[in-house]
Amino acid sequence: MPEVDTAPRNSRQEVESVATADIVLGVLSYNNATTIAQVIRNARHGLEANFPGGRSVLVHADGGSTDGTAELALQAAPDRNALLQVAYPVYPAHLLSPDYHGIPGKGNAVRAVFEIAQKLGAKACALVDADIREFTPQWAENLVRPVIEGRFDLVTPQYLRHKYDGAVINGIVYPLVRALYGKQIREPIGADFGYSAKLIAHLTQCRWDPDVTGAGVDAWITTQSLAGSFTLAQAFLGPRVQSPSGPPLQLSTALAQVLGSLFTEIHRTASTWQRLRVSEPVPVFGLDSRAAPEPPPFDAQPMIESFRLGFQNLREIWREVLSPATLLELKKLSSQPDASFRFVDGSWARIVYDFALAHRMRVMDSNHLLRAMTPLYLGWVASYALEVREADATGVEQCIETLCRSFETQKGYFIARWRWPDKFNP
Amino acid sequence: MLTHAKDVLNLAAGRIVNATADFLPGLLALLIILAITVLAAFLARAVLHRILLRVRFDDRATQWGLAELAGWEPARRPSTVISQLSFWIVVLLGLLAGVSALDPALTSVLVMRLFDYLPKVAAAAVVLIAGFLLARFLARSVLISSVNLQIQSARLLSLGVKWLVMVLASAMAMEHLGIGGQLVQLAFAILFGGIVLTLSLAVGLGSKDMVSRSWERQADKSEREAEEQFHHL
Numbered sequence: 001m002p003e004v005d006t007a008p009r010n011s012r013q014e015v016e017s018v019a020t021a022d023i024v025l026g027v028l029s030y031n032n033a034t035t036i037a038q039v040i041r042n043a044r045h046g047l048e049a050n051f052p053g054g055r056s057v058l059v060h061a062d063g064g065s066t067d068g069t070a071e072l073a074l075q076a077a078p079d080r081n082a083l084l085q086v087a088y089p090v091y092p093a094h095l096l097s098p099d100y101h102g103i104p105g106k107g108n109a110v111r112a113v114f115e116i117a118q119k120l121g122a123k124a125c126a127l128v129d130a131d132i133r134e135f136t137p138q139w140a141e142n143l144v145r146p147v148i149e150g151r152f153d154l155v156t157p158q159y160l161r162h163k164y165d166g167a168v169i170n171g172i173v174y175p176l177v178r179a180l181y182g183k184q185i186r187e188p189i190g191a192d193f194g195y196s197a198k199l200i201a202h203l204t205q206c207r208w209d210p211d212v213t214g215a216g217v218d219a220w221i222t223t224q225s226l227a228g229s230f231t232l233a234q235a236f237l238g239p240r241v242q243s244p245s246g247p248p249l250q251l252s253t254a255l256a257q258v259l260g261s262l263f264t265e266i267h268r269t270a271s272t273w274q275r276l277r278v279s280e281p282v283p284v285f286g287l288d289s290r291a292a293p294e295p296p297p298f299d300a301q302p303m304i305e306s307f308r309l310g311f312q313n314l315r316e317i318w319r320e321v322l323s324p325a326t327l328l329e330l331k332k333l334s335s336q337p338d339a340s341f342r343f344v345d346g347s348w349a350r351i352v353y354d355f356a357l358a359h360r361m362r363v364m365d366s367n368h369l370l371r372a373m374t375p376l377y378l379g380w381v382a383s384y385a386l387e388v389r390e391a392d393a394t395g396v397e398q399c400i401e402t403l404c405r406s407f408e409t410q411k412g413y414f415i416a417r418w419r420w421p422d423k424f425n426p
Numbered sequence: 427m428l429t430h431a432k433d434v435l436n437l438a439a440g441r442i443v444n445a446t447a448d449f450l451p452g453l454l455a456l457l458i459i460l461a462i463t464v465l466a467a468f469l470a471r472a473v474l475h476r477i478l479l480r481v482r483f484d485d486r487a488t489q490w491g492l493a494e495l496a497g498w499e500p501a502r503r504p505s506t507v508i509s510q511l512s513f514w515i516v517v518l519l520g521l522l523a524g525v526s527a528l529d530p531a532l533t534s535v536l537v538m539r540l541f542d543y544l545p546k547v548a549a550a551a552v553v554l555i556a557g558f559l560l561a562r563f564l565a566r567s568v569l570i571s572s573v574n575l576q577i578q579s580a581r582l583l584s585l586g587v588k589w590l591v592m593v594l595a596s597a598m599a600m601e602h603l604g605i606g607g608q609l610v611q612l613a614f615a616i617l618f619g620g621i622v623l624t625l626s627l628a629v630g631l632g633s634k635d636m637v638s639r640s641w642e643r644q645a646d647k648s649e650r651e652a653e654e655q656f657h658h659l
Contacts, residue, residue, distance in 0.1 A: 100659060168658045251658055252574040258659065306576055313573045313580045317566070365563065371570045381658075 017081050021120040022054035023047060023144055026113030028103050029073070029130035030063040031245035037076035039128065039135045044078065046137030051144065054123075058083045059116050060130075061109040063090045067245075069130070088112040099215040100254040102131055102244055107217035111208060114200045124148050125200055126155075128192045133241040142235035142286035143194035150285070153230035155194030156222065158186050158284060159240040162295035163388050163396045167381045168258055170400050172352055179349075179407035180266060180273040181226040184281045185234060189218040189258065192237065199230055216261030223265035227272040236286040239293060255377060256370035263359040263370075274415055279408060292393055303382035304341050308334050310375020317372045321358040326350055333379065343383035345406035351376055352407075353414040361421055449528070456524035463520020471513040478505035550599040557595020561588045593617065 025043050029036055040058060047056040060073045060083060070085060077083035090105040103109060110127060117125040124147035126140060146152040159166075169187060177188040195203075203224060212220045225232060249257075266273070311334040319327060329347050336342075355373050359366060388396045478484070487504040526533035565588035572580030597614040600606050606613075 165657050166659060250574070252571075254659060302576075306573075309576060309578070309580070310573050313569060317570070365566075368566050368570055371574060374574045 018057055018084060018120065020055065021057040021117075021122050022124070023051060023056040023148070024059055024113065024117040024120060024122040024125045025056065025140055025144070026059045026061055026110075026117075026125065026127045027073070027130050028061050028063075028106060028109045028113075028127060029065060029069050030103050031065045031067045031069060032130040032243070033065070033067040033069050033072055035133055035135070035243045036060075036069050036073045036130045039130050039132060040073050040076040040083070042135050042137045043128065043140050044082070046140030047144070049137060050141040051148070054148075056082070057116075057120060057122075059113050060085045061088050061112050062086075063088065063104045063106075063109060073130075084116060086112050086116070093214075097253075098246060098249060100249055100257045102242075102246065103129060105214065107208060107212045107214060107220075110217050110221070111204070114195075114204050117195075117197075117200055118204060121197075122200075123197050124194060125197075126192070126194045129242075131242045131244060132192075133243045134239060136238070138286065139192065139237050142237055143192060146233040146235060146283075146285050147194050147196045150233060150283075151196075151231065152194075152233040153196040153199040154222070154225040155233050155235045155285075156185050156187055156282075157190035157192045157240075158234045158236045159190065160236075160238050160290060160292055161240075162293045163391070163393075164295045164298050164385055167384065168255060168377070171348070171377070171380050171384060171403070173258065173262060174400070175349070175404040175407035176262065176266075176352060176356075177222070177226070178279045178404050179411050180276070181223070181269075182273075182276040182279045183226055183232055184279050184404075185222070185232065187234075188222045189262070191218065191240075193218075193221070194235065195221075196230075199225060202228060202230075211261065211264060215257035216264060219258075219261040219265050223269050227269040232282050234282050234284040236284055236288060238288065238290065251378075252371045252374040255374055256367060259355070259370050259373065260359070260366060263356045266356055267360050270418065274418070277411075279404075298385050298389075300341070300382040300385050301338055303378040303385075304338055307375050307379030307382065310372075310379075314372050314375060317364070317368070318376075320363050321369070321372075322351060322354050326354070330376075339386075341379075341383055341386060343380045345403050346410060348380050348403070349407045349410040350413060353410060353417070357414070357417050357421060360418070452528040455527035459520055459524040459527060460517075463517055463523070466520070467513045467516035470516050471509045474512045475505055475509035478508060483508070546602050546604065550602040553602060554595055554599040557591060557598065561591035561595065564588070564591055590618075590621070 025047060027036070027039055027043060032039075040060070043058055047058075058077065060070070062070050062073075062085065064087065070087075073085065074080070074083065088105065088108040088111075090108070098104065099106060113125065113127060124144050126143040126147075128135065128139065128143070132139075143155050143157070146155045166187075169189070173188055174186055178184050203221060206224065311330055315327070318330070322330075326347060329344065333341070333343065351373075355369065358364070358369055363369065384399070388399050391399065483505045484503050522533055522537060525536070565584045568587045569580055569584035572583050577583065593614065597610050600610045
């Protein structure tokens, strides 16, 4: 596999002076001048304090920042030999359509850090985004320690969120990945991960398709690990407060990116997930007893209106994807009063599965298909928010657990449709 | 005098009889060819229809959007329309062959003209099909984006875009065929200009307040969302 075309910012002597490393921590940035210095300092401190015996190196991969991020990172590093800076290739397409995670061409950045970690012979590697406002030294420890001491291959993050936060993760990504791949990972496409040398060796040998270099890299790495014989753990990292470098993406665009990458990976790994039937918990490291932050006031009414508007206008498109029974349920739902507006878990699971299948079957243009799901998703969010409005943390977990079980129950339906799509014509 | 008139009449009658005798075999041949052609056309239609049904052409056409665009469904399915078209093509070919039995020169002129015109028909068909596909794609894009932006008149917008592109494609196709000449271009320019002017006047004069209120609402919404810090991801 040819290497990614990166340009080192350090001098030749500085690069050559770093011959080996036990731990590599990659920081990915794009116009993150406000947060980069703190992330670099705390990452350095976290590695030195928690792994004093091992040699650790920070790698800063920047996607062509124009706000002085690279210079600020260099100033924040106490030792120039312990911070390698690389500029990875960012193509105009990456800048024209920004990715939901805010790092253009993130796949190339990830690959650049992996290649450096391999060259240095690192036993463990962690990757974090530079836009985190509350990055603590604990993050570096929690992502790396399970790899170094626990012999885990992939460490996925777990964040402290309020109950309405991360609805795409709670409502689609987590239940779908858990049901299909049999591992209960709460943040399968979170931004901050820990990797073992074994997993990096496997990933660098894989083919990095163009869709992997964009928004889909996180989903790709997670599903590669799930489909291969790699051991997984989760690291509790606390709240993830971001300081985004650009305006937020439209929900439909972000949803299309996330679902597009996930559905593509589901297609690629179809032979693996069809064999799995039950899910199992994944160990969590670094748990703390902090309570989830208070949620902001939430008004479900605009989301219910979005769902109704979608039902009025997008029925013809949904008809090409969903079964008549599901459409009938949606019709009933659209006429329900706001207070009793509830999505049945089983119906929601079937809707997600039907869209995954329609993506595989290329029923219509992929972008149209994925964006047409936005009103359905908003309807589910409204229903979920109304359900957990009065619930405490345990109640919220119970609600998500019930949804996940519905996804697991409906997996048979998905497999049947996947294997014999012609037998069922919506 | 009478004898001369009789001779002329006999001669004329003889010519008519001769001409009829010359024409009748050709006419008979035309009728026979037509009869065979109609039979062949029925056969071609049945075979083609069966093949199209076997390859599930109707489902595929629905997926490609051809059925919806051409307004074939549900009254006439795409496979029926195409097999019917094959029927008429075979009949037309038979008619040309039959006419050649009557007058070979006439047929060759007709065929020459037809072949001269065919590239234009093909180009017009390509423009029309491409235009219809583009219209459908854009209409769907506008519909989905408008719904996601919570615009109440999403369907109307989508329909407007669809018809605009279809009218443009039709005008281009007609220009290729040489139908209407400058009239089609002028009509299209007047129609398009009229739509733009109407929209400008509607927004500029009639809906000025509504547009500004809409922008304010949008700005409020963005601010509110930022304040609420509601992250879907």
